[in-house]
Amino acid sequence: MFFATYLRRELRRRMRQAIFIALGLALGVGLVVTVAAASAGVRKAESGVLSALYGVGTDVIVTGAAPGPPKQGSTSGNNQNSYGLQQGPDGQVELCYSNGKCTNAAGKTIDQLTASQQGISESKVAEAARLPGVAAAAGGITLTDNTTTFGHSSSGLPQSGSFTVDGVDTGKPSLGPLSSASLTSGHSFTAADADAGVAVVDSGYATSKNLRTGSVLTIDKITFTVIGIVRQPQASSPPDVYVPLARAQAMSLYAGSVQGKVTTIYIAAARATDIPAVGREVSRLLPGATVTTQSSLASEVTGSVASAARLANDLGKWLAVLVLIAAFAVASLLTMAAVARRVAEFGTLKAIGWRTRRIVAQVLGESVAMGAAGAAAGVGLGFAGAAIITAVAPKLSATVGGNTGPQASAPAGIRSAPVATFGGAAPHTVSVPLHPSVTVGVIVLAVILAVAGGLLAGSFASWRIARLRPADALSRVA
Amino acid sequence: MYKLTGVTRLYRKGRRSVTAIAGLDLVIEDGEWLAVQGRTGHGKSTLLNLLGALDRPTQGTVQLDGADLGALRETQLTQVRAAKIGFIFQTFNLIPTLSAAENVEAALIPAGVARSRRRARIAAALDAVGLGDRAAHLPSEMSGGQQQRTAIARALVKEPKVLLADEPTGNLDEDTRDDIIALLEKLWRERGLTLVLVTHDSSLAGRAQRVGVMNNGRLTGAA
Numbered sequence: 001m002f003f004a005t006y007l008r009r010e011l012r013r014r015m016r017q018a019i020f021i022a023l024g025l026a027l028g029v030g031l032v033v034t035v036a037a038a039s040a041g042v043r044k045a046e047s048g049v050l051s052a053l054y055g056v057g058t059d060v061i062v063t064g065a066a067p068g069p070p071k072q073g074s075t076s077g078n079n080q081n082s083y084g085l086q087q088g089p090d091g092q093v094e095l096c097y098s099n100g101k102c103t104n105a106a107g108k109t110i111d112q113l114t115a116s117q118q119g120i121s122e123s124k125v126a127e128a129a130r131l132p133g134v135a136a137a138a139g140g141i142t143l144t145d146n147t148t149t150f151g152h153s154s155s156g157l158p159q160s161g162s163f164t165v166d167g168v169d170t171g172k173p174s175l176g177p178l179s180s181a182s183l184t185s186g187h188s189f190t191a192a193d194a195d196a197g198v199a200v201v202d203s204g205y206a207t208s209k210n211l212r213t214g215s216v217l218t219i220d221k222i223t224f225t226v227i228g229i230v231r232q233p234q235a236s237s238p239p240d241v242y243v244p245l246a247r248a249q250a251m252s253l254y255a256g257s258v259q260g261k262v263t264t265i266y267i268a269a270a271r272a273t274d275i276p277a278v279g280r281e282v283s284r285l286l287p288g289a290t291v292t293t294q295s296s297l298a299s300e301v302t303g304s305v306a307s308a309a310r311l312a313n314d315l316g317k318w319l320a321v322l323v324l325i326a327a328f329a330v331a332s333l334l335t336m337a338a339v340a341r342r343v344a345e346f347g348t349l350k351a352i353g354w355r356t357r358r359i360v361a362q363v364l365g366e367s368v369a370m371g372a373a374g375a376a377a378g379v380g381l382g383f384a385g386a387a388i389i390t391a392v393a394p395k396l397s398a399t400v401g402g403n404t405g406p407q408a409s410a411p412a413g414i415r416s417a418p419v420a421t422f423g424g425a426a427p428h429t430v431s432v433p434l435h436p437s438v439t440v441g442v443i444v445l446a447v448i449l450a451v452a453g454g455l456l457a458g459s460f461a462s463w464r465i466a467r468l469r470p471a472d473a474l475s476r477v478a
Numbered sequence: 479m480y481k482l483t484g485v486t487r488l489y490r491k492g493r494r495s496v497t498a499i500a501g502l503d504l505v506i507e508d509g510e511w512l513a514v515q516g517r518t519g520h521g522k523s524t525l526l527n528l529l530g531a532l533d534r535p536t537q538g539t540v541q542l543d544g545a546d547l548g549a550l551r552e553t554q555l556t557q558v559r560a561a562k563i564g565f566i567f568q569t570f571n572l573i574p575t576l577s578a579a580e581n582v583e584a585a586l587i588p589a590g591v592a593r594s595r596r597r598a599r600i601a602a603a604l605d606a607v608g609l610g611d612r613a614a615h616l617p618s619e620m621s622g623g624q625q626q627r628t629a630i631a632r633a634l635v636k637e638p639k640v641l642l643a644d645e646p647t648g649n650l651d652e653d654t655r656d657d658i659i660a661l662l663e664k665l666w667r668e669r670g671l672t673l674v675l676v677t678h679d680s681s682l683a684g685r686a687q688r689v690g691v692m693n694n695g696r697l698t699g700a701a
Contacts, residue, residue: 002583009575348571351532352632353560353588355553471533474567475523 007365014338018370021331025374025453026381028320028327029446033382035316036445037436038389045434057174059275062128062265062282063290064117093150105150105158112254113165113220116142119261122249124286128265131281133274138175139262141167141248142239145219163205165219166239167248167262170194175266178230178242186213186228195246199224203231205240217241220251265289324449327374331457335367339461346465347473356466363465364458371454375447379438382446386436393434480506480529480640480672485538487524487695498524500695502538508639511666511673513683516692522676523644525692529674530563530642531555542640560588564633568645570625572617578604578628579613582635589636603635604628607661623654627661634665641666643675647682659685 011018088094088104095110096102122139129137143165148158168176170189178188184203199219201211206229211217215226224243232238249258267282269275275293283291339346346359482504489496499521506512506529516522527533528540531547540547542562547555564585565571572581582600591599604610607627617625626646633641643662647655659682666673675686683689690697 002580002587005580006573006576013575344571345573348565348567348573349584350556351530351559351565351571352585353556353636354584355556355588358588469533471527474527474532474571 003362003365006362007369010366011369017334017338018366018373021334021370021454021457022373022377024327024330025371025450026377028324028453029375029378029450030381030385031320031323032449033379033438033442033446034385034389034436035320036442037382037386037438038316038434039313040439040442041386041389041434041436044437057179057268058176058266059269059272059293060267060279060282061292062120062267062286063292064120064263065288065290095150106152107150109147109149111220112146112148113251114144114146114254115256115258115263116144117263119256119258119263120265120286120289122260122262125262125265127285128267128282131278131285133270133278133281135268135270136172136175137265137267138169138172139245140169140176140264140266141245141258141261142263143167143248143251143253143258163240165241165243165248165251167245168242169245172266175268176264177232177239181230181232181238184229184231186226188228188230189242189244193227194244196244197222197224197247198227198244200228200230200242201226202238202240202242203229204238219243222247222251324453328453328456331367331370331453332460335363335457335461336464339363339464343468343473346468347470350468350470351474356468359465360462363461364455367454367458367461368451369454370457371451372447374453375450378450379443379446382442383438386438389434389436479508479543480504481539481541482528483539483541485528485535485540487521487528487533488536497695499528499535502695502697504690504697506672506674508672509670510688511675511686513686513689514674514676514692514697515678515680515683515689520692521695522692524695525697526642526644526674526676529640530565531558556588561636562639564636564638564641566626566629566633566641566643566646568648570617570622570629570649572625572628572632574617577614577616578609578620578624578631581617581628582632585632585636591636599635600631603631606634606665607631621654622650623657626650626654626658630658630661630665634669637669638671640672640674643673645676645678647677647679655679655682 084096085105086094086096086102088102093105094102095105095108119141120139125137125139128134144162145165146160146162148160150158166177168178168189170193171191173179173188178200181188186200188200189198199217201215201217206212206226209217211226211229213226213228216223217226218224219241224241224247230242245262249260249262251258265282265286267278269278275295279291279293282289349359350356482502485499485502485504486497487499489498502525514522514525524533528535528547529542531542531550534548538548542558545558547558550558573584576584579600582603583596586596586599601610601613604613607630609624609627609631612620612624612628615624617628620628626649630646641662646662647658650658662673662675663685665671673686675682677683689699691699
C-alpha cells in the first residue's frame with residue numbers, strides 16, 4: 001500500500017530522529033506508568049493497612065467513648081476481678097475483695113476483664129441497620145483480659161500478662177474484624193455458634209500459647225474450645241481470641257457490664273457514595289459515639305507509607321507531567337523541522353495533484369507511528385521502573401491509631417482504667433511492603449498519551465503544510 | 479486551450495512590490511509547443527506557475543479550457559493539476575524515499591486510479607521513457623538523465639492535456655540533454671500534448687513551434 005510504503009521509507013530515512021522522538025515520548029510515558037504503578041502500590045499498601053483494621057466490607061465504624069475510671073462501688077461484689085491489695089498482719093500481700101473477704105495473694109492468679117470503650121446499647125445496632133443507605137450493621141465487643149500472677153514469695157513482684165478478646169456477631173461474617181482474616185486451620189464461626197463455647201484464635205497468639213484446633217482455653221473461668229486459627233493481614237494489630245458476641249457480653253468485667261451492649265458497631269453502606277451520609281446519620285443516632293469512615297481513618301495513617309503516597313501523588317505526578325510536556329515539545333519541534341526540510345517535496349506533491357489533507361494524513365501517520373513506538377517502549381520502561389521499585393524500595397511503615405483514654409499501668413492489682421484503643425488497636429507501627437502494580441488502565445493511558453503526543457507533534461507540522469503555497473515551496477528548490 | 483488576458487503578477491515585500499508579470503496576453507492552442515526564453519528573474523517561472531495553477535494572477539485572467547483558474551478554489555485547482563497538468567522540474571523533484579515506479583505511482587493516486595490498474599500504467603509509462611528495467615531503483619541509484627526520465631514518466635502517466643517543463647535539461651550534461659529533448663519531442667508528437675517549455679537554451683527553444691521571450695515581465699515574440 002502506497003501510504004504505508006511512503007511512511008515506512010520516510011521513517012527509515014530519518015531513523016535517528018524518529019528514534020529520538022519515540023524515546024522522548026517513551027521516557028515521558030514510562031515515567032507516567034511508573035508513577036501510576038507506584039501510586040497504585042502505595043494505595044494498595046494503605047488500603048491493606050486500613051482493611052486490616054477496618055475489616056473488609058466495613059465502611060463505617062462506631063465506637064463508644066473511652067471508659068472513665070470505675071466509680072466507687074461499681075465493681076461487682078463477689079467478682080474476684082474486683083479487689084484491692086493490702087499488707088496482712090504477717091507482712092504478706094493480701095487480696096481483699098469488695099465483699100470484705102481477704103486472702104493471701106501468694107500463688108494466686110487474678111483475671112481482670114476490661115472493655116476498650118463504653119458500651120452502646122445493642123438495640124442501636126438494629127436501629128443503625130435501618131438507617132437510609134445502610135446495607136448491614138453488626139455489633140462487636142473488644143475486651144482485654146489482664147492477668148496478674150502472684151508468686152509464692154511475698155517479696156516477689158507479681159507477673160502480668162494480657163490478651164485481647166473480641167466478641168463477634170457470628171451471623172454477620174462479612175462485617176467486623178474477622179472479615180479480613182484468612183483461615184489457617186479448622187473453621188470459623190457459623191450462625192449456629194451464636195451462644196456456643198467456641199473460640200477462634202489469632203495465629204500469632206496460638207503459636208505463643210501453643211494452641212491448636214481442639215485446644216481449650218479459659219476466659220473469665222469459662223472454657224472455650226478452639227475451632228479455628230486465623231491470620232490477619234500484616235498491618236493489623238488483631239485481637240488474640242474471638243468468641244461469639246453473646247459469650248463476650250456475659251463475661252464479668254472488672255468494672256461495669258457489657259450485658260446487652262456492644263463497644264463497636266460495624267456498618268456496611270449500600271453504595272460507596274452513601275458513606276458520608278451514613279456517617280452523619282449514625283452521628284445523629286449516637287451523638288456520644290465516635291464515628292469513623294475509611295477516609296477519616298486514612299488521614300490518621302502516618303509513617304513512610306503516607307510520605308510515599310504524598311511523594312507519588314504530588315512530586316511523582318508533576319514530574320511525569322513535566323517530562324511529558326517536554327517530550328511533546330521536543331517531538332513537535334523535531335517534526336516541524338523535518339517538515340521544513342521537506343517543503344519542496346510537499347510542494348511537488350501538491351503540484352502533481354495531491355490534496356493538502358492527503359499530505360497531512362501522511363505526516364500525521366508518520367507522527368502516530370513514532371507515538372506508537374514510544375508507547376510500546378514507554379510501557380516497557382514503566383514495567384521496568386515498577387520492577388526496580390519492587391526490588392530496591394525499602395519496606396514502608398504505617399502508623400495508625402492514637403485514640404487513647406486515661407492511661408493505665410500494668411501490672412494489675414492497682415485499680416485503674418485500661419488504655420482505650422481504637423477499634424481495639426493501640427497506636428502502632430507496622431511494616432508494609434510496596435508492590436507497584438501496572439494495570440491495564442495505566443497501559444491504555446500510556447498508549448493514549450504517546451499517540452496523542454505524536455498527533456500533537458504532527459498537527460503543528462500539518463498546520464504548516466496546510467498553509468504551504470506550492471509555488472513558494474517549489475521556488476525554494478530552484 | 480490557454481487564454482491569458484491582461485495578466486499581472488505582483489509580489490509585495492513590505493512597502494515595495496516587484497512586478498513579475500505585467501499585462502500579459504497570450505493564447506496557447508491545444509497541442510501546441512511553446513518555448514519561453516528569457517534571463518533569470520524576468521518572469522518565466524512565474525508564467526509557468528500561473529499556467530500550472532500553482533499561483534494566481536494579481537490582475538487579469540488565466541483560462542484553461544474556458545475555466546478561469548484564478549477564480550477556482552484551492553481544491554478545484556488541485557483537481558485541475560491532478561487531471562490535466564503534468565510538471566517537469568529542473569531538479570527532477572522526485573521523492574527520494576520512493577522508487578521510480580512508486581514516484582510514478584504518486585501521480586496516479588490523486589487521479590483516483592484504482593490500484594489494480596496502476597501497475598500496468600506505471601509499467602507503460604516507464605517503458606515509454608526507456609526505464610522499464612529501473613522501476614525498483616531509488617532516485618539516488620539513478621543518473622540525472624534517468625531521474626528526469628522518471629519525472630517525465632510521472633508527468634505523463636496520468637495522460638494530461640498539458641505538459642509544463644521548467645528547464646528540464648538545466649541539470650543535465652549535453653548528451654543527456656539531447657536525449658531528454660528528443661524524448662519530450664517524441665512524446666509531444668505522439669500524444670498531442672500542449673507543451674510549454676521554459677529554457678535558457680536557444681537550440682532547445684528553436685525546436686519548438688513558437689518561441690516567446692520574457693523580458694521584465696512581458697512576453698514578446700509569441701503573440
